[in-house]
Amino acid sequence: MDLNGKVALVTGSAQGLGRAFVEILLKNGAKVSLLDVNVPKGEELKAVFDQTYGPEQTIFIPCDVTSEVQLKDAFHKTKEKFGKLDIVCNNAGIANEQDWEKTITVNLNGVIRGTYLAMEIMKQQKEGGVIVNTASVAGLEPLTLMPVYTATKHGIIGFTRAMATASTICKSGVRLNALCPAFVQTNLLDSVIDDDQLAGVVKTMTIDIMKRIGPLNVSEVAEAFLQLVTDESKNGAIMKIEKQGGANYVQFQFNTELKTAPK
């Protein structure tokens, strides 16, 4: 898929991975709608991108993904502004085991609602679209320190795979994938390390693992994200990104048999 002239929307895009995804899309010629709950950071970033790419290439929309009204409104504003919607990355996420219900609402409900809104718009377009949901290696194996975060990321992978299969069967023209990075150097990672409420042997062991593996840079994950967006042959694929092994598609032991449309 050539990204020149394509229209993308990225949630949680004011910093970290979301910001890196926006930048790689802009570099490849796409127009991007930036959604984030952090309004000062989002506006600041929009101003930075205006300098490099021009003010018409981006729009910043203040949006909390846990609000049905705000998310719906942001999707429709994006379509209104740019005329279509080709790429959606449901990326906003938090790691807060104390406020675990909020973690579920942001990480899982936000991704599910964003996927449904994207599907609704994209399936009406002749050229379809692509949805990339940000999961984590914690969606493939437990991150013992953060069981609720782990649950949300497992949920994203199951949801994305089921939706991808349904999309093939219904010939909606929409591809769905999930991205599973290991530890990445962002504020989210630092906030967990600095969280005094999380302490003890499990945290110490997790920090040791992280130091041994070494955290990824956001640019390494953005390159993998770009591969997933542009490769039109991989509907339903789940991509794992590790510091040592790079980006690889996950092979699942059990594959659903419902893959193709009935004859």
Ligand SMILES: NC(=O)C1=CN([C@@H]2O[C@H](COP(=O)(O)OP(=O)(O)OC[C@H]3O[C@@H](n4cnc5c(N)ncnc54)[C@H](O)[C@@H]3O)[C@@H](O)[C@H]2O)C=CC1
């Ligand atoms: N940093 C890491 O080690 C890894 C992160 N991830 C995932 O990557 C995604 C991005 O995380 P990072 O860039 O690391 O974190 P980050 O904290 O640097 O950035 C997250 C962004 O999401 C925004 N956000 C938070 N709640 C929101 C809400 N309710 N509505 C809209 N925006 C909201 C924040 O304001 C922030 O701009 C998350 O889904 C995270 O779970 C996945 C694997 C590893």
Ligand SMILES: CCCCC/C=C\C=C\C(=O)C/C=C\C/C=C\CCCC(=O)O
């Ligand atoms: C306290 C140091 C680590 C803090 C981690 C914070 C955020 C991590 C977010 C992720 O999405 C991490 C992704 C992958 C790690 C997954 C599994 C590693 C296995 C560790 C274990 O055995 O518990």
